[in-house]
Amino acid sequence: MTTSVPAGRKAAWINFGAWDKTAAIGVLAAVVVSLIMLAPLLVLAGVNVGDGYRVLFGASAGSSFAFTSLLLSTTPLLITALGVTLAYRAGTFNVGGDGQIIIGAATAVLLFPVVDGLPVVLGVLVMVVAGTIVGFLWGAVAGLLKKWRSVSEIISTIMLNMLALLVVQYLVSGPLKGKGLQYAASGQAPTNMWLGNVGIGAVMIPVGFVIAVILVVLISAYTYYSGWGWRQRLVGISGELAARQRLKVTSMQAYSLALSGGMAGLAGVLELLGNQHRVGYTFSPGWGFDGLAIALLAQGRFPAVFPLALYFGALHNGSQSLQSELGLSGNFVLLLVGLPVVVAAALIGYANFSPRARRAPASQTKEA
Template identity: 35%
Template sequence: MAVTGALVTGGILLVLVGANPVDAYVEMVKGTFGSWFDVSLVLTEMVPLVIIGLGLVIAFKARIWNIGAEGQFMFGALVGGAFALRVPLQNQFLAIPAVLLVGALAGALWGLLVAAARVRWRVNEVISSLLLNYVALFVFAYAVRKPLRDPGGFKPTSERVPDQFVLGDVPVDEIRVHVGIVVALLLVPLVGFLVNRSPFGMRATMFGMNPEAAQAAGVNASKMTLRIMMLSGALAGLAGIIQVLGSELRLSNNMSTGYGFTAIVVALIARLRPFGVLLAAAFLGALTLGGDVIQRTQQVPRVLTMVIQAIFVLFLLLADRRRSN
């Protein structure tokens, strides 16, 4: 119902701007699943959405509203990227795990700030995490303008990361996707286990449903908040550094097209189920690329797809309400 509702609304908007909605949707499907090349693009787009989305599922399950994934993503990319550019590790098998760890830790640190403020001073995490996004963006902008700037470059970006840090493509003939997709696919069952099967996940869910009851049952609220925000931030940071090493190959201000926010939609559409994240990310990844296609072929602004995403979430809220009544 929510899918239909969002697509119909999108269709009405298409008519309003003078495009043929049927043509537009057909073009979108053809442009995203029509060839192996297009499928590769969708898969590449999915990588950051899946990884960040999983982190948000962990947080949202505990009803900790982390909307700072964008900042955690950028900070992970920045610190991980700086590590790759400045630390001369030659051995690939050492370099890549090390840099991924650094990126994840940076994201965790950015998430920890939010959790610490909530635990220590009861600062609402929605506001602190959102405001920290701006801080991360400005720190990033300074870093690529000055200390990490490629002196030969015209725009403020860093130099290309050294070869031994670059994530190669998966060894499948038709598909050109960097191995970040493997990390994303492995994380799905891992987070699934953590959330649904582990004692930690049970406590987190209980904490989300009723914090007082959970505390009465022995859940330490502070420890829980800190762990969850660090985990959520670590996954966003990991997504950031993977995006640098697999797709961008250098640090640039516009390396994120708002993945941290799209991932919120991913987590909500997935109804906070880790395996659902995979489907939701595929849907939104295809929708984003479909937006590029209709911008080219139908002269419709690509941001239409983001309108559809937001409407989708609202319809989903309505559908869930019907179900619970």
């Protein structure tokens, strides 16, 4: 299958997806809406607005420690968001990120006794691969239900979230409960297998983040420079067109959902080994939803995924400081994540169907 550069678009040496008007709307909506919304929330909470902003973003800037914690908060978000974006490019919504994250991490916990005696690199690899595979399978359930029975993946992934959470609740309150813990959580990962930091000068970069960045490049390259990626995109742009090209549309979508689940599972294992070291009920503070929000804001454009993940990572990171220093419930981050997507969806909808867009030829309104 040969591909040609669409007319009117410059052939770039390397093209990881267009940084276009839609991507800009997404990123701008995220930053502007959440920053504006934060002020009244802080006022209502009785916190000095200036202090609030300073604590929120001060947690991620100013010192090398703060920078490392920012990257640590960004890592699971970035990987999950990449996976969800991948599924989104094939025209599917993976709402099941949280379930896939926690089930992936729980798989690694199950393997603690197995990997304990192994060499460090091998042990980590075993956990990472196993967590990814289980996440992949968890996503594949939704994918196969969609393929075989045209079950909406929105409903099935939400239900799979609940089931994953219940499985993990059972495991960490019973068979896998850490010894001597007062609360329900798993045992600790073997300390020699914790993922540390890579030092570049004085800046410490978490290993998980390095892997995440490599994944950004790999996944972008996969999407834009491989046959699989190209077909996946085609399915997302127009299922009808893809079907005319004799592509197995539903199989492609099932595969994308599974792949997306695998990424989330990987994110779970990396978070386990790199940050939390045990799994509890609240292992994921909603990264699956955040990842979806990022994919939706970016509209499947990889260049926008990275800054969005960093921004939401900063919000998450700062929310912990707001919680401990100013006593605010950390959940308001979900409000700051969700509302911009509603605004962006409204803006994009209006831009695509505005009177001006209606006069333009249809080909200009939807950009791959």
